[in-house]
Amino acid sequence: MTSSKQYEAVIGLEVHAQLATNSKLFCSDATTYGASPNTQISPITMGHPGSLPKTNKKAVEFAIKMGLACGSSIVKENYFARKNYFYPDLPKGYQISQHTTPICAGGKVQIKIEGQKRFVQLNRIHLEEDAGKSIHDIDPTHTLIDLNRAGTPLIEIVTEPDLYSAEEAFAYVTEIRKLVQWLGICNGNMEEGSLRCDANVSVRLKGEKKLGTRVEVKNLNSIRNVKKAIEFEITRLIEILESGGTITQQTRSFDASNDTTFAIRDKEEANDYRYFPDPDLAPFVLSESYIDAIKTGLPILPAAVEEKLMTQFQLSAYDAAQLCESLATVHYFEATAQHTINFKSVANWMLGPIKSYLNEAGLDYNKLALQPTTLANLIRLIDEGQLNFSVAASKILPQITDGKKTDVLAIATELNVLQVNDADTLEKWVDAAIASMPDKVIEYQKGKKGLIGLFIGAVKKISQGQADPNKVGDMLMKKLNK
Ligand code: ADP
Ligand code: MG
Numbered sequence: 001m002t003s004s005k006q007y008e009a010v011i012g013l014e015v016h017a018q019l020a021t022n023s024k025l026f027c028s029d030a031t032t033y034g035a036s037p038n039t040q041i042s043p044i045t046m047g048h049p050g051s052l053p054k055t056n057k058k059a060v061e062f063a064i065k066m067g068l069a070c071g072s073s074i075v076k077e078n079y080f081a082r083k084n085y086f087y088p089d090l091p092k093g094y095q096i097s098q099h100t101t102p103i104c105a106g107g108k109v110q111i112k113i114e115g116q117k118r119f120v121q122l123n124r125i126h127l128e129e130d131a132g133k134s135i136h137d138i139d140p141t142h143t144l145i146d147l148n149r150a151g152t153p154l155i156e157i158v159t160e161p162d163l164y165s166a167e168e169a170f171a172y173v174t175e176i177r178k179l180v181q182w183l184g185i186c187n188g189n190m191e192e193g194s195l196r197c198d199a200n201v202s203v204r205l206k207g208e209k210k211l212g213t214r215v216e217v218k219n220l221n222s223i224r225n226v227k228k229a230i231e232f233e234i235t236r237l238i239e240i241l242e243s244g245g246t247i248t249q250q251t252r253s254f255d256a257s258n259d260t261t262f263a264i265r266d267k268e269e270a271n272d273y274r275y276f277p278d279p280d281l282a283p284f285v286l287s288e289s290y291i292d293a294i295k296t297g298l299p300i301l302p303a304a305v306e307e308k309l310m311t312q313f314q315l316s317a318y319d320a321a322q323l324c325e326s327l328a329t330v331h332y333f334e335a336t337a338q339h340t341i342n343f344k345s346v347a348n349w350m351l352g353p354i355k356s357y358l359n360e361a362g363l364d365y366n367k368l369a370l371q372p373t374t375l376a377n378l379i380r381l382i383d384e385g386q387l388n389f390s391v392a393a394s395k396i397l398p399q400i401t402d403g404k405k406t407d408v409l410a411i412a413t414e415l416n417v418l419q420v421n422d423a424d425t426l427e428k429w430v431d432a433a434i435a436s437m438p439d440k441v442i443e444y445q446k447g448k449k450g451l452i453g454l455f456i457g458a459v460k461k462i463s464q465g466q467a468d469p470n471k472v473g474d475m476l477m478k479k480l481n482k
Helices: 057-069 166-183 223-242 288-297 302-313 317-323 327-337 343-351 353-361 372-383 389-400 408-415 423-435 438-445 449-462 469-480
Strands: 007-018 081-084 094-097 108-113 116-129 133-135 144-146 153-159 195-205 215-220 250-255 260-266
Touching: 007 166, 007 223, 057 116, 057 153, 057 166, 057 288, 094 116, 108 166, 166 195, 166 223, 166 302, 195 223, 215 223, 215 260, 223 250, 223 260, 302 317, 302 327, 317 327, 317 343, 327 343, 327 372, 343 353, 343 372, 353 389, 372 389, 372 408, 389 408, 423 449, 423 469, 438 449, 438 469, 449 469
Parallel strands: 215 250
Antiparallel strands: 007 153, 007 195, 081 094, 108 116, 116 153, 133 144, 195 215, 250 260
């Protein structure tokens, strides 16, 4: 930008999270992903005349869970409204949503950018049903329609215009994804569309209080695309203003093939949708005790767990945050920490070699067969000097990840990788190493102390990696310094 003017971007995000219920929001049709097209569509999903919808309690509970986790206030008197529009994948000709009574009002979500924490304000979280899917890339000349997804429960989590960069938006969606998975209310799978994001972007001169005209980029299906789309829009909008143009409120789509966006339509206004209360669905009222019961059942939230890991287990803020990636990870850590007091080592194993293994195998901590007790035993052998870490990671770990073998000492013995601590044996190896390099011994004694590494290396070779390097170092120094 060559202009002297300073612009600021303002972003508001709408995240749709598909709730992990077995059935749809208003009927018992299954919500299984990947089922044969148009097999999960009863007359209720199709909106046939005379069919009557009924609200799924689990979906209501899930929405409340999210609201409580975000500190929203739960709205007690709720009703559903019809949002009317025509679209091929909307069989009823309207979508059932919550128009004026979102089930959760306000709230906030903590994000972290380069170690700095900040709260992003939420506007609301409301319940609504999903539409079907139009498929454009199977038949060359026709669009195919799969209505299985129609009627699937969603929550839409809407922020205030309270994000100010693509990086913040990235951090926010990452946090939302973690939170819905943590609560067990959505699988967070963006590739399958279980979590989708619309990004509203505007720019204004720095210091200006009024919001600029926004554009909305629809249906971003990865966190990276959220960031890229916003980056593209910020630059595009500033360029329009710089060249003296005006921004029109628009709905746009992201083109992942070249990281740009294109206009799909000028924005419709709320009154274009002719909202009205759904006459087939009775309003529902939530009691205080019902909400309290859900609150009591909430798992401990990530921020509280991070604190706990730091105070109770003396972990660094970094390790604590990494372990809070998922509830399963935390559970695994806590289970292992019951069998060892070397908590730091548990964190190192979990965030290092075990994590690499899980990534490669496409698994996560709730699918790890390695028993926490086995990991604790492995750590104990290392702490006792019987095994060294790199041998344990490269040779023992691959043998125990499937959970079948649990006796790490037996495995280490069989592989002949136990470290030797016995002084006589160590001395034999140390003497052999010294004897093999008489000229280096002279150089060392003349002051080239850095050569110690060479001797340690020689002992390592002679002992085939079995000598305890700490003891070897001490012994070598004593002998060479004589
Ligand atoms: P709609 O439902 O029509 O998309 P909303 O008023 O509910 O509109 O707002 C949707 C999202 O757009 C919210 O996250 C809100 O914070 C954000 N938003 C509204 N105005 C702006 C703006 N001028 N710049 C950036 N974001 C905005
Ligand atoms: Mg919107």
